[in-house]
Amino acid sequence: MADPAARILILDDDADVAYAAQLLLRRRYGAVTSLGDPAGLAAALAAGAPDVVLLDFNFAPGRIDGAEGLAVLDRLRALPRPPAVIALTAYADVPLAVEALKRGACDFITKPWDNARLVAAIESALARRGAGASCAVPELMGDSAAMREVKAMIASVAPTEANVMILGENGVGKELVARAIHGASRRAGQAFLAVDMGALPEATFESELFGHRKGSFTDAKENRAGRFQAARGGSLFLDEIGNMPLAAQAKLLNVLERREVTPLGADRAEPVDVRIVSATNLDEARLFDPAVFRPDLLFRLNTIVIRVAPLRERREDIPALLRHYLALYEQQYQRPARTLSAGALERLCAWPWPGNVRALRHACERAAILGAQEQYQFGDFGLGPAAAAPPAATGAPLAPQLALGRLEREAIAAALQQAGGNISQAARLLGVSRAALYRKLDKHGI
Numbered sequence: 001m002a003d004p005a006a007r008i009l010i011l012d013d014d015a016d017v018a019y020a021a022q023l024l025l026r027r028r029y030g031a032v033t034s035l036g037d038p039a040g041l042a043a044a045l046a047a048g049a050p051d052v053v054l055l056d057f058n059f060a061p062g063r064i065d066g067a068e069g070l071a072v073l074d075r076l077r078a079l080p081r082p083p084a085v086i087a088l089t090a091y092a093d094v095p096l097a098v099e100a101l102k103r104g105a106c107d108f109i110t111k112p113w114d115n116a117r118l119v120a121a122i123e124s125a126l127a128r129r130g131a132g133a134s135c136a137v138p139e140l141m142g143d144s145a146a147m148r149e150v151k152a153m154i155a156s157v158a159p160t161e162a163n164v165m166i167l168g169e170n171g172v173g174k175e176l177v178a179r180a181i182h183g184a185s186r187r188a189g190q191a192f193l194a195v196d197m198g199a200l201p202e203a204t205f206e207s208e209l210f211g212h213r214k215g216s217f218t219d220a221k222e223n224r225a226g227r228f229q230a231a232r233g234g235s236l237f238l239d240e241i242g243n244m245p246l247a248a249q250a251k252l253l254n255v256l257e258r259r260e261v262t263p264l265g266a267d268r269a270e271p272v273d274v275r276i277v278s279a280t281n282l283d284e285a286r287l288f289d290p291a292v293f294r295p296d297l298l299f300r301l302n303t304i305v306i307r308v309a310p311l312r313e314r315r316e317d318i319p320a321l322l323r324h325y326l327a328l329y330e331q332q333y334q335r336p337a338r339t340l341s342a343g344a345l346e347r348l349c350a351w352p353w354p355g356n357v358r359a360l361r362h363a364c365e366r367a368a369i370l371g372a373q374e375q376y377q378f379g380d381f382g383l384g385p386a387a388a389a390p391p392a393a394t395g396a397p398l399a400p401q402l403a404l405g406r407l408e409r410e411a412i413a414a415a416l417q418q419a420g421g422n423i424s425q426a427a428r429l430l431g432v433s434r435a436a437l438y439r440k441l442d443k444h445g446i
């Protein structure tokens with residue numbers, strides 16, 4: 001799905017590769033630039049921070065160790081607002097892809113790539129970035145009884161190999177919990193790979209997860225590793241698991257039961273060595289409905305269940321989260337440090353936060369940029385109008401842009417309701433990407 005606001009940077013010394021990627025991506029994204037040599041990186045970054053970088057790992061002739069690309073990755077990760085990095089590697093370089101994932105790359109693509117797969121990887125990276133998820137391990141904040149319990153569970157389950165299922169509404173911090181489990185586990189030095197199960201096309205599900213051999217289907221021009229191979233030794237985070245079609249659930253179950261994967265077209269299975277952490281925003285009544293989710297797969301995945309409470313049920317966490325994210329964005333946008341007025345703090349603590357911590361984070365970003373007084377006021381957070389009664393209720397005619405805005409908000413609310421709160425599914429119903437939907441949720445304060 002096109003995203004005219006997205007900025008993509010391709011860093012590859014092979015001019016043909018860079019040209020092919022540009023041709024493909026220019027139609028979809030606002031700014032697509034390429035660089036043939038990391039020497040030009042500082043100037044490219046100064047011209048505009050990219051959202052996603054497609055990064056090759058070897059530049060100087062004859063180099064195959066990937067050290068140049070890893071150094072660029074470290075530089076990008078150290079930026080105040082690091083881009084999502086997708087590693088471009090050759091098939092034989094799976095160990096390099098794994099190293100890149102360990103160091104904070106979001107995903108990897110093997111060259112020559114499949115166009116749909118490349119676009120899907122960029123979409124997923126943009127969505128995660130739009131959602132405020134980071135590839136670095138961020139701190140899980142909150143000292144409420146509910147969060148203390150979550151942290152205690154993380155501490156006790158992390159060192160085990162038990163599969164963990166994390167339940168909670170959108171934006172409560174499920175991915176953060178998954179990363180914290182990985183970070184406190186024996187696998188911490190290995191890759192953490194997040195896969196949006198709701199966004200995997202059914203037709204390529206097996207190839208994406210389990211890999212394929214050259215020639216196993218028409219488009220299989222090269223051998224390719226799947227996510228299970230790339231996360232070997234580390235953790236695989238299966239996000240939006242409640243959104244998987246039943247047929248895909250059966251395939252996943254088979255792998256988890258046998259603890260081995262067979263790439264498409266391969267004659268031998270490979271052992272699976274990954275810790276599975278999964279997450280869903282489905283409520284438990286739906287999750288336990290066999291028409292939605294296979295009970296035998298659920299049983300495999302939910303050895304341990306961690307429930308992350310919505311923010312409105314742990315309001316004690318709100319002041320610390322506000323302080324944290326306001327300070328973060330003041331620094332990022334070089335805005336003066338300000339405190340919250342007592343009235344603003346009170347209203348923000350009483351706010352229902354339907355989008356949970358993600359919405360709070362976005363509201364803080366907006367306030368840090370737009371707040372013009374010595375203290376932050378409630379209005380700086382952009383929450384009021386979205387919650388007000390629809391203007392049409394007054395009977396007054398609407399300005400066209402307001403009417404359009406209201407229609408958009410209503411369409412989004414209806415799609416979310418139809419999708420049971422599932423962002424990927426709602427995005428599909430609306431015909432927009434997850435990244436675009438996240439921006440619209442933010443815009444409307446949903």
Ligand SMILES: Nc1ncnc2c1ncn2[C@@H]1O[C@H](COP(=O)(O)OP(=O)(O)OP(=O)(O)O)[C@@H](O)[C@H]1O
Nearest residue numbers: 132133139140141170171172173174175176357358
């Ligand atoms: N306890 C927390 N402390 C600090 N930041 C948090 C916390 N919980 C969530 N966040 C922030 O809120 C945003 C959303 O978090 P995350 O992606 O982990 O939520 P999620 O439950 O996985 O969302 P979704 O269901 O939509 O995928 C991220 O920017 C994350 O850093």
